[in-house]
Structure formats: C-alpha cells, structure tokens
Amino acid sequence: xxxxxxxxxxxxxxxxxxxxxxxxxxxxxxxxxxxxxxxxxxxxxxxxxxxxxxxxxxxxxxxxxxxxxxxxxxxxxxxxxxxxxxxxxxxxxxxxxxxxxxxxxxxxxxxx
Amino acid sequence: xxxxxxxxxxxxxxxxxxxxxxxxxxxxxxxxxxxxxxxxxxxxxxxxxxxxxxxxxxxxxxxxxxxxxxxxxxxxxxxxxxxxxxxxxxxxxxxxxxxxxxxxxxxxxxxxxxx
Numbered sequence: 001x002x003x004x005x006x007x008x009x010x011x012x013x014x015x016x017x018x019x020x021x022x023x024x025x026x027x028x029x030x031x032x033x034x035x036x037x038x039x040x041x042x043x044x045x046x047x048x049x050x051x052x053x054x055x056x057x058x059x060x061x062x063x064x065x066x067x068x069x070x071x072x073x074x075x076x077x078x079x080x081x082x083x084x085x086x087x088x089x090x091x092x093x094x095x096x097x098x099x100x101x102x103x104x105x106x107x108x109x110x111x112x
Numbered sequence: 113x114x115x116x117x118x119x120x121x122x123x124x125x126x127x128x129x130x131x132x133x134x135x136x137x138x139x140x141x142x143x144x145x146x147x148x149x150x151x152x153x154x155x156x157x158x159x160x161x162x163x164x165x166x167x168x169x170x171x172x173x174x175x176x177x178x179x180x181x182x183x184x185x186x187x188x189x190x191x192x193x194x195x196x197x198x199x200x201x202x203x204x205x206x207x208x209x210x211x212x213x214x215x216x217x218x219x220x221x222x223x224x225x226x227x
C-alpha cells in the first residue's frame with residue numbers, strides 16, 4: 001500500500017465549476033501538507049501549504065487537512081482553463097531534512 | 113522556480129551509456145534533493161545532499177546510480193549503464209535548510225530517454 005493515495009483522474013469540469021481534489025495517507029507522522037501544480041513537461045510549483053489540521057485559503061484555492069481521517073483536500077473555485085494541470089499532494093514529517101512524499105497526482109482538465 | 117537550473121532539459125542515451133544530470137540550486141541554497149517521476153506517476157524521492165555530503169540516499173537504487181554535490185559547482189546525478197527502465201523525468205529541488213514545509217523549489221527537470 002502506498003503511503004499517499006491520490007485518484008489519478010482525469011477529472012474534467014466545465015469552466016467556472018468548483019473542483020475538489022483529495023488525498024489520503026496512512027502515516028500519522030505527517031505534519032506538513034502541500035499541494036503542487038505541475039503543467040505538462042514542467043516542474044512542480046507550490047500552490048498551498050498547511051501545517052497540521054485546519055483550513056487555509058488563498059484566492060480561489062482552499063486547502064483542508066483532517067488529520068483524524070488522514071485526508072486532505074484542495075478546492076478550486078471558479079475554475080479556469082488555465083487551471084488545467086496535474087495536481088500533486090505532498091507531505092512530510094516533523095523532522096528536519098525529511099524528504100517529501102508525493103501522491104501520484106490528479107490530472108485536471110477545465111473546459112471552456 | 114526559475115532559480116533552480118537543471119540541464120540538460122532533454123537527454124537521450126542508448127542502453128549501456130552513462131547519463132549525467134546537473135542541478136544548480138537557488139543561490140545560497142545548500143540542500144539539494146533529487147526526485148524521479150515515471151510517466152503518469154508522482155515524484156519519488158531519490159537522494160538528499162548537502163554540500164559535499166550525502167544525507168539520505170534511501171530512495172536511490174543500489175546499483176548504477178550515484179549523486180554528488182561538491183563544494184563548488186552543481187549537484188550531479190549519475191546513472192551508469194542506463195536501461196530502458198531509467199527513462200523518466202528527474203527533478204531537483206533545493207532549499208536553504210532542511211525541508212520543513214514550503215521552502216523547497218523545484219527545477220524544470222531533465223527528461224531522460226533511453227533507446
């Protein structure tokens with residue numbers, strides 16, 4: 001079983017829709033949770049970061065972490081065609097120097 | 113992040129050849145991480161280096177793969193005697209201190225194709 005599970009999609013939505021992306025994980029030691037966006041043939045870029053449980057909002061993006069359920073979500077409001085990309089969740093433990101553990105990524109397509 | 117420079121962007125090697133991938137971290141960053149991404153998969157950690165030291169190589173295959181981050185110059189990921197299964201995108205990330213959260217910046221990757 002993978003430490004971090006993510007539905008690969010693809011997820012296809014019309015422009016303006018609310019998008020919900022999710023990851024589940026098995027290791028309760030994870031404390032830091034991140035969402036990366038990766039356009040085709042590009043490197044991952046950090047979108048959102050949350051420490052421990054709770055919500056964080058940044059413009060059209062909201063990240064949620066539920067540590068009791070080992071479940072994290074990224075919501076995108078008013079989705080745009082430019083949001084079409086692969087979204088990767090990542091997490092790491094509370095130890096300095098620890099590497100990031102990624103989900104497999106969800107491919108999102110927002111159609112005009 | 114444009115600050116992490118990887119080259120080459122694309123590399124084609126025949127089976128049995130050596131591949132050398134370079135990563136120049138963001139100026140001032142002394143921590144470098146290498147990840148591999150197979151088609152349609154997420155990134156898998158390979159190795160974590162500080163200047164002149166390998167800190168964690170738990171994700172590196174035991175044979176044919178090596179990494180270094182010398183005092184001067186870029187970090188190098190070296191793959192000897194490449195096989196088709198080594199075809200992947202290799203990403204480097206750098207940070208000013210050990211990663212705890214948001215401080216890692218990724219390069220654009222090197223796409224290795226073994227023919």
